[in-house]
Amino acid sequence: MRVEMLIVPDCPNGPVLRERLELVLAGRTDVELAEHVVGDQAEAERRGMHGSPTLLVDGRDPFAEPDAPAAVSCRLYRGADGRIGGAPSVEELRRVLGVPGGADRAAGRAGRGRLAPAEGGLREVQQAVLRSFAATGAPPSASEVKSAAEPFGVPAAEVLAELAAEDFLTLDDTGHVQAAYPFSAIPTEHVVQIADGPAVWSMCAIDALGIPVMLDTAAVITSTDPLTGEKIRVEFTDGKTTWQPTTAVVYFGARPGSGPAAAVCCSYLRFFTTRATAEQWSGRQADLSGAVLDQAEAERLGADIFGPLLSTPAR
Known part of the structure; x- marks a missing residue:
């Protein structure tokens, strides 16, 4: 797939589109991303530019209205929520580029999401930890974790270790829960x-x-x-x-x-x-x-x- 950005000189929304494309396409080795600065109306017509910035996917503008004229003026995009912006949103770019699972990748688990598997007591313990944070602001006690893991016949320490290894939570050097996304047991600015x-x-x-x-x-x-x-x-x-x-x-x-x-x-x-x-x-x-x-x-x-x-x- 070839993805091209068409912009006019000093277009303020060019960098916005570029950084959103880089986010959406992170890790994709099958995509060629190019950027062209368009100098005049004739070049806009030749390249298929409908205002700055324009996105072309394999030579087609997925956001252009039918029969939209070529233009070098600033371009505005209306999102699904009705908001107007100078570039397509991350969500809209994922849609037109066919990039699934954006939120899962954003969760930092290579597309596997933040919900632990049900097998082996992993989800039961994860949810027990999350509910403790929500109710008390702190992780559960060792006995509470043990009670959550017990029906599965797996030691609580093993379940916690596996959840940490798969990045559902983090443990300190003593094996106690330090964080369980989205919560932190350690003070943060949020x-x-x-x-x-x-x-x-x-x-x-x-x-x-x-x-x-x-x-x-x-x-x-x-x-x-x-x-x-x-x-x-x-x-x-x-x-x-x-x-x-x-x-x-x-x-x-x-x-x-x-x-x-x-x-x-x-x-x-x-x-x-x-x-x-x-x-x-x-x-x-x-x-x-x-x-x-x-x-x-x-x-x-x-x-x-x-x-x-x-x-x-x-x-």
């Missing part, structure tokens, strides 16, 4: 106040956005822009989400290499007050790749990854 429940720490921004959906409850997320120190607040209530400031975004990034999400990407999934601060901060990080997600994209990602974790029966 605090989620659960309605009628405890305040909990999340592993990252996407994890924080997934907690209210996973628990089907109202909640208030507070975090900090790592560049400016300004506060960010996201409130889930009555089926609505309110962001403060209204310009806030999420940066979704990862460093190269393998390992648990806690080590590879959690430090790079962060809230920012504006796209500008997210881009400035990410530009200072060596070997970091990723994309700035708007609010709707970040919310969908959190919901897709964490929404099913407690709604899917353990057996």
Whole structure:
């Protein structure tokens, strides 16, 4: 598959489309990505450009209206939620490029998702750990983990070790739960106040956005822009989400290499007050790749990854 970006000089939305394409196509070796700067109307007509930026997939513009004229003007895209933007969303790019399982890959488990298998007590123990965090803000006691694993005839320590090996949770040097995505037992900058429940720490921004959906409850997320120190607040209530400031975004990034999400990407999934601060901060990080997600994209990602974790029966 050949994917081409067509932009005019200094197009402000060219970098937005490029970083979203790099995120969607990460790890794909069968895709050739090219970028062309179009200088005039004649070249726009020759290349099939319908405004800047234009995406061509094997020579076709999947977002163009029938009989849309060639143009070198700025282009706007309307998302499925009705929002207008200067580039297609990550979700829309996945759709037109035929890239499935974007949320699973984002979860850091190579497309396998965050829900543990039911076999061997893995899901039972995972869900027991998650419910303990949701109810108390802390992982379960050793006896509670033992009770969850006991019906399967497997020692609790073995179940925890397997869950850690498959990156469903992390353990400290003594074998105690240190984190269970989306929760952290260690303080982080992302605090989620659960309605009628405890305040909990999340592993990252996407994890924080997934907690209210996973628990089907109202909640208030507070975090900090790592560049400016300004506060960010996201409130889930009555089926609505309110962001403060209204310009806030999420940066979704990862460093190269393998390992648990806690080590590879959690430090790079962060809230920012504006796209500008997210881009400035990410530009200072060596070997970091990723994309700035708007609010709707970040919310969908959190919901897709964490929404099913407690709604899917353990057996």
